[in-house]
Amino acid sequence: MRGPDELGALLAEHLDGLAFADELGPLDEALRYALEGGKRVRGVICLATAEAAGGAAEDALAAGAALELVHAFSLVHDDLPALDDDEVRRGRPSVWARYGEAVAILVGDALLAEGFRAALAYERADVARELAEATLGMIGGQYLDVTASAPDPATLHRLKTGALLGASVGVGVRVAGVPEAEQGPWRAFGGELGLLFQLVDDLLDGDGFVLTEGAEETRRLADEAAARARARLAEIPAPTAVLAGIVHSLAARTA
Amino acid sequence: MRGPDELGALLAEHLDGLAFADELGPLDEALRYALEGGKRVRGVICLATAEAAGGAAEDALAAGAALELVHAFSLVHDDLPALDDDEVRRGRPSVWARYGEAVAILVGDALLAEGFRAALAYERADVARELAEATLGMIGGQYLDVTASAPDPATLHRLKTGALLGASVGVGVRVAGVPEAEQGPWRAFGGELGLLFQLVDDLLDGDGFVLTEGAEETRRLADEAAARARARLAEIPAPTAVLAGIVHSLAARTA
Numbered sequence: 001m002r003g004p005d006e007l008g009a010l011l012a013e014h015l016d017g018l019a020f021a022d023e024l025g026p027l028d029e030a031l032r033y034a035l036e037g038g039k040r041v042r043g044v045i046c047l048a049t050a051e052a053a054g055g056a057a058e059d060a061l062a063a064g065a066a067l068e069l070v071h072a073f074s075l076v077h078d079d080l081p082a083l084d085d086d087e088v089r090r091g092r093p094s095v096w097a098r099y100g101e102a103v104a105i106l107v108g109d110a111l112l113a114e115g116f117r118a119a120l121a122y123e124r125a126d127v128a129r130e131l132a133e134a135t136l137g138m139i140g141g142q143y144l145d146v147t148a149s150a151p152d153p154a155t156l157h158r159l160k161t162g163a164l165l166g167a168s169v170g171v172g173v174r175v176a177g178v179p180e181a182e183q184g185p186w187r188a189f190g191g192e193l194g195l196l197f198q199l200v201d202d203l204l205d206g207d208g209f210v211l212t213e214g215a216e217e218t219r220r221l222a223d224e225a226a227a228r229a230r231a232r233l234a235e236i237p238a239p240t241a242v243l244a245g246i247v248h249s250l251a252a253r254t255a
Numbered sequence: 256m257r258g259p260d261e262l263g264a265l266l267a268e269h270l271d272g273l274a275f276a277d278e279l280g281p282l283d284e285a286l287r288y289a290l291e292g293g294k295r296v297r298g299v300i301c302l303a304t305a306e307a308a309g310g311a312a313e314d315a316l317a318a319g320a321a322l323e324l325v326h327a328f329s330l331v332h333d334d335l336p337a338l339d340d341d342e343v344r345r346g347r348p349s350v351w352a353r354y355g356e357a358v359a360i361l362v363g364d365a366l367l368a369e370g371f372r373a374a375l376a377y378e379r380a381d382v383a384r385e386l387a388e389a390t391l392g393m394i395g396g397q398y399l400d401v402t403a404s405a406p407d408p409a410t411l412h413r414l415k416t417g418a419l420l421g422a423s424v425g426v427g428v429r430v431a432g433v434p435e436a437e438q439g440p441w442r443a444f445g446g447e448l449g450l451l452f453q454l455v456d457d458l459l460d461g462d463g464f465v466l467t468e469g470a471e472e473t474r475r476l477a478d479e480a481a482a483r484a485r486a487r488l489a490e491i492p493a494p495t496a497v498l499a500g501i502v503h504s505l506a507a508r509t510a
Contacts, residue, residue, distance in 0.1 A: 021388065023395035023414055026404075077364060082356035101337035102401045105360065109332060109367065110394045116371050117387040125380040132372040133276065139365045140278035146357045149281075159278055 001242055004249070007047040007057055008040055014061040015043075015068060020114055030099050030107045031114065034072045037090040041250075042067040042168040045193065048242045049172025049186065062121040063171040066128075069115035070135055071164060074142070076108040083146055119171075127171045134170075137163030153202075153209050154195075161201070162194030169193065185235045189243070192229035196222055196250055204255070226251040256497055259504070262302040262312055263295055269316045270298075270323060275369055285354050285362045286369065289327045292345040296505075297322040297423040300448065303497045304427025304441065317376040318426040321383075324370035325390055326419060329397070331363040338401055374426075382426045389425075392418030408457075408464045409450075416456070417449030424448065440490045444498070447484035451477055451505055459510070481506040 002010075015035055020028050043064035050060035079086040079094040080101060087097040096104035112135070119128035141159025143149075150156035169190030173183050199222035202208035209218040229247045233240040257265075270290055275283050298319035305315035334341040334349040335356060342352040351359035367390070374383035396415025398404075405411035424445030428438050454477035457463035464473040484502045488495040 021391035021395065023392040023418070025395055025398065026402075027395065027398050073364075077360055080360060082360060103398070105332055105335060105337060106394055106398050106401070108364070109328075110391060112364065112367055113387050113390040113394065116383065117391070120380050120384045120387060123380060125375050125378060125383065128371065128380065128383060129375045132368050132375060135368040136276035136365060136372070137278040139361055139368065140276065140280055140282065143280065143282050143358070143361050146361070147281075163278070 001051060001239060002057065003242060004044050004048065004246055007044050007051075007242075010057060011040055011043045011047060011061065011064050011068070015040075015065055018065060018114075018118070020110075021117070024110055027103070027107060027110055030095060030103060031072075031110055033098065034076050034095050034107055034111060035068065037092070038068075038072075040064075040068055041197070042071050042164060045165070045168040045190075045243075045246060046172040046175075048246060049169045050176045052236075052238050052240045052243055053173050053176035053178050053186065054238065055172075055176025060172055060175045062118050063127050063175050066115045066119035066131055067164065067168050067171070069111050069118055070131060070138075073108045073111035073115060074138055074164075076104055076111060078142060080104060083142075122175075124174075126174050130167050130170050130174065134163040134167035153212055157195065157198040157208065161198045162191065165194035165197055166190040185232055189229055189232035189236070192225050192232060193247065193250070196225040196229055196247065199225060200250060200253055204253075222251060256306060256494060257312065258497060259299050259303065259501055262299050262306075262497075265312060266295055266298045266302060266316065266319050266323070270295075270320055273320060273369075273373070275365075276372070279365055282358070282362060282365055285350060285358060286327075286365055288353065289331050289350050289362055289366060290323065292347070293323075293327075295319075295323055296452070297326050297419055300420070300423040300445075300498075300501060301427040301430075303501060304424045305431045307491075307493050307495045307498055308428050308431035308433050308441070309493065310427075310431025315427055315430045317373050318382050318430050321370045321374035321386055322419065322423050322426070324366050324373055325386060325393075328363045328366035328370060329393055329419075331359055331366060333397065335359060338397075377430075379429075381429055385422050385425050385429065389418040389422035408467055412450065412453040412463065416453045417446065420449035420452055421445040440487055444484055444487035444491070447480050447487055448502065448505070451480040451484055451502065454480060455505060455508055459508075477506060 046064040046067055047057040047060045051057045076095045078084050080096050086094050095107050119131045137159045144156050169186055173186045199218055202210045203218050226247055233244055301319040301322055302312040302315045306312045331350045333339050335351050341349050350362050374386045392414045399411050424441055428441045454473055457465045458473050481502055488499055
């Protein structure tokens, strides 16, 4: 059973080696720029889930890459002037600030299409299908965010961040061949993980839940989500120590 | 064997009845706005190909819808201020002119993801896989267009328009179950169809090939592409009269 750092290195190597469509030409470089850096939380969760569920992390690499490609797509488009207007991402110029707005729109589009292409490396269509549904949830969340029309922060985050984090666990168990009927506790775990991730994100950024609930209450909600995530893991008859470690580091992260 | 009008009506009904992801919320209306109107050339070619190749047009509806969703995605993003800056599409405000730039970016993203979801209605993954490859070709073509870096108009159009038109024939034969080894002449036909479509488009708009080759030469090239498309069809031992009719109307179209 490999830890998050080892799985992260495995995934980074796989992402570096990905061959994008020849037809993208010079866009290739901009896609790789968009993929650089970051913690690759979604891909690592997918690999760790696949291993915990009795599969091989290697078999989950295409799914993990697909999640990271779709996540990168969402960041590139979210940073655009018409949306969040962020010129900086991960301490460097965001894609539009570096390559211009037109190219950034196309880079996001290409990352999304490459994400599906990666998910379609499997003979089975269910990994790509789950990715499509999660992507649509994420886009719905981004719409609520951009139009400031979310009924509450929980709904916003369940879609904007939770959908893809939940799918990271979901595609991991699919790749490992866990039957649909036994996926319930895994998926419940994924839901708590998504909520935990967002609560801590808001604590670090001082926005979202912190604005409506206050910092102290948000910390309490995060600790509760972490406790529920651990409880869900405890229900699963599988070696989930690595996933429990990920819960711990997500709850304690400071960046 | 049904003609293009009948197949177009069948596809329009299917598109009207498509249920988009609940999570898209109010974006649903904007997606439907983006899908309205247009000739649905790609979807109709897909349905007609499936019927000609011995399949049922009904079985090709999901693939036809997927092609139209991806085509609509490309129009919504192409019209954006940072790209072609078109305020009018099909005689009405373009999506960004009507809903704003931020929403238009998300509408395009959602159309692309819904396109993959539609293509993933099949148990088999190959329809979605071909769609992903064609989409990446199209994005590569759009990059050449936006950056004015195409080596020649033929390369630009082979990607920007040809990739998805070719895939319309490609997914049609896949749905009909034509073995890979027998798809060659069909795909060669699809290639000529894509070129023909673009040559006539340039004649109507007075751009692209018309700027480099002149109107008379472009007309001649279009007639040659139509002749080659008919010749490819003649090589196929299947009832291709409806497809021949589509070649005729594409060659003769005035809008």
